Amino acid sequence: MACGKKGPPLPPLVKLPVAPADLVAERRGDTVDLQFTVPSTNTDGTRPANMSRAEVYAITAPKTVPPLTDEQLLKRGTRVGGVTVKAPKDPNETADADDPADELDPPEGPGLDQGALARLAESLTEDMLQPVELPKDSKRSKGPLPGDDASGPLLPPPPTVVSRTYAAFGTSPRGRKGPLSRRIEVPLIAPPSPPSAPKIAYDERAVSLTWTPVAPGASVQAADTDDVLPSRPIGVTMPAIGYNVYDVTAPETAVKLTKSPVTAARFSDARIVWGERRCYVVRAAETVGGSTIESDATPRLCETLTDTFPPAAPKELKAIPSEGAINLIWEPNDEKDLAGYIVIRGVATGEMLEPITPSPIPETGLKDAVPAGVPYVYMVKAVDKAGNASPPSIRVVESARE
Numbered sequence: 001m002a003c004g005k006k007g008p009p010l011p012p013l014v015k016l017p018v019a020p021a022d023l024v025a026e027r028r029g030d031t032v033d034l035q036f037t038v039p040s041t042n043t044d045g046t047r048p049a050n051m052s053r054a055e056v057y058a059i060t061a062p063k064t065v066p067p068l069t070d071e072q073l074l075k076r077g078t079r080v081g082g083v084t085v086k087a088p089k090d091p092n093e094t095a096d097a098d099d100p101a102d103e104l105d106p107p108e109g110p111g112l113d114q115g116a117l118a119r120l121a122e123s124l125t126e127d128m129l130q131p132v133e134l135p136k137d138s139k140r141s142k143g144p145l146p147g148d149d150a151s152g153p154l155l156p157p158p159p160t161v162v163s164r165t166y167a168a169f170g171t172s173p174r175g176r177k178g179p180l181s182r183r184i185e186v187p188l189i190a191p192p193s194p195p196s197a198p199k200i201a202y203d204e205r206a207v208s209l210t211w212t213p214v215a216p217g218a219s220v221q222a223a224d225t226d227d228v229l230p231s232r233p234i235g236v237t238m239p240a241i242g243y244n245v246y247d248v249t250a251p252e253t254a255v256k257l258t259k260s261p262v263t264a265a266r267f268s269d270a271r272i273v274w275g276e277r278r279c280y281v282v283r284a285a286e287t288v289g290g291s292t293i294e295s296d297a298t299p300r301l302c303e304t305l306t307d308t309f310p311p312a313a314p315k316e317l318k319a320i321p322s323e324g325a326i327n328l329i330w331e332p333n334d335e336k337d338l339a340g341y342i343v344i345r346g347v348a349t350g351e352m353l354e355p356i357t358p359s360p361i362p363e364t365g366l367k368d369a370v371p372a373g374v375p376y377v378y379m380v381k382a383v384d385k386a387g388n389a390s391p392p393s394i395r396v397v398e399s400a401r402e
Contacts, residue, residue, distance in 0.1 A: 015042040015091055017049035017170035017178040020118075025166045025184040028283060029191055029296035032122045032164070036181060038085055039170045040114035043179065046094035048107050049114055051170040051178065055082040056120055060164045060188065061131050068134075070180045073167060076132050080166065081120045084111030087173050124164075129188050131162055161289065162188045187291055192241055192284040194295040195265070200280070204309045204335075207269040207278060211298065214241045214284045239286040243267070248300055249279045261285040261292065274307040274337070274386065307386035311335045314364075314380045314390070319398035324372055326398050329365040330380055337384045343368075348375035348397050372402040 017039035026033045034056055039049040059077030061068065068076075086107035088094075095104050107114055122128075163185040170178040196212035242261025246254045247269075257269060269278075281297035316331040328343065340360025345368065346353035356368065360383045370376055376399070379392040 013044075014172070014176060015044065015046065015050040015094065016172060016176060017041070017051040018043055019179040019181040020054055020168040020170060021181070023166065023168050023181045023184055025186050026292065026294070027186050027191065028294040030124045032124065032166070032186055034080070034120045034122065034166060034168075036118055036168045038083070038112050038114055038116050038118050039178070041097065042094065045097055047097065047114075048088045048094070048104065049085075049170060050088060050091040050094075050172050051085055051114075052087040052109075052111070052173040053082050053084055053171045054118055054168060055171060056080040056166060056168045058122065058128075058164050058166045059132060060128055060162060061134060062162065064134065068165075070167070072134075073165065073180070073183075074177075076134070077165075078128075080122045083118045083120070084109075085170070086111050086113055091172070124188070128164065129162070163289075164188055185289070185291065187288045187293060189288060189293065191293050192286050192295045194298055195243065195282050195284055197299045198280065198282050198301055200301055200303050202272070202303070202305060204272065204307070205270065206272065207303075207305070209245060209267045209269070209280055209282065209301075211243075211265050211282055213265040214295075216241050239288055242285045242287070244283050244285050244292075244294060245269075246281050246283070246297070247278065248281050248297075249277060249302075251279075251300075254281075261287070272305060274305055277302060277304045279303075307337065307384065307388065309384075310388040311338060311382035311384050311390040314341060314382050314393040317378070317380055317393040317396050319378055319396040321398050321401050322367075323401050325367050325369045326376060326378070326400050327365070327367050328378055328380070328396075330393065332364045333382045333390075335382070335384060337386070339383050339385045339387075342381045342383055342389070344379050344381065344392070346377045348377050353377060353379060370400050372400045375399045 018041055020036040020039055023036040024034065036054070038054055039051060041047045042049055057074055057077045058080050059068070059073050086109050088107050089105050093104060112118055166184045166186065168181040193214055195214050198209045198211040201208045240263070242263055243258070243265065244261050245257045245267045247257055248254045258267065279300050279302040281300055283297050284295040286293050311333050312335070314330045314333060318329050320327040320329070340362045341357070341364070342355050342360055343357045343366050344353040345356045357366070375397050378396050379394070381392050382390040
């Protein structure tokens with residue numbers, strides 16, 4: 001016979017959303033752009049996520065050993081912002097990851113879909129650049145730090161870079177917090193100066209951007225004096241300058257065209273579509289501690305791509321005589337926007353050459369019926385869809401046979 005102690009009923013388990021994934025923080029000038037993926041599952045693996053908002057917090061603090069806890073980050077940090085998320089009708093009606101998707105009603109209400117990409121931005125102020133005061137027991141452990149070994153070479157202390165740390169989390173409709181995302185540190189050093197306004201040029205192959213390079217930062221060297229023994233100066237080399245190029249044709253959705261910062265002060269965009277308007281900005285970029293810090297953007301530069309570039313002249317034009325006609329053949333052009341070919345003809349005695357095809361023909365050959373025994377001169381021009389005509393091909397002279 002089993003026995004047990006009867007107690008009050010236990011409350012149902014509270015489902016909480018998993019931590020937001022793919023948190024990214026990118027600094028551009030005095031703005032930090034943030035993005036992350038909104039959770040769509042709970043910590044127990046069920047879906048949809050029991051959440052109605054996602055929040056981002058940040059703290060400016062020195063590195064600590066051990067690192068700050070999540071509780072310390074939330075308590076001493078500041079709220080950057082948040083986004084509203086569609087919430088489930090009933091948080092207790094969930095499905096496992098391998099259950100069919102149509103078994104549950106989808107989350108409803110205002111806000112982003114679960115699983116969508118959320119974007120926020122924080123404008124850095126002077127207050128945000130100052131580290132917060134931490135309790136004395138949080139500043140560092142009593143163990144040695146790297147470089148504390150007095151038996152090694154005597155080196156200057158490494159430069160201190162203050163960072164701002166960001167983390168995101170989801171909250172349930174009742175305000176309960178889910179676990180925090182991974183933390184992203186953004187160095188708070190001065191951003192590089194922006195490049196000069198770029199210049200734009202284009203042809204039928206690509207749009208080319210060029211700009212004046214930004215001068216790299218100088219090393220911090222030892223003092224230049226004769227009062228000390230000769231030594232090799234020890235300096236801290238500033239990060240190398242690179243550049244990121246953005247398509248800002250739609251200013252609200254800037255698209256980065258460079259996968260990583262380019263070191264040369266030029267960029268080529270092979271996306272040629274005639275008639276399209278293109279707008280670009282360039283930002284200088286430094287990489288510090290694994291994070292890329294960008295300058296303010298250059299002035300927005302726009303250009304409408306207009307096709308003013310003629311095709312190449314047709315090649316290998318040949319004239320083959322036959323009874324009462326002259327047969328012309330030539331090699332095809334390879335331009336993607338080719339409309340066709342115009343054949344021009346004149347009498348070899350000096351008559352001006354005139355087109356004998358009223359509009360461009362797509363074929364690379366033509367049979368021209370002419371009187372026998374009269375020499376005729378032929379040339380061919382290629383024409384593109386914008387109406388640009390190529391230089392003429394070589395001249396050929398031939399007479400039809402009787």
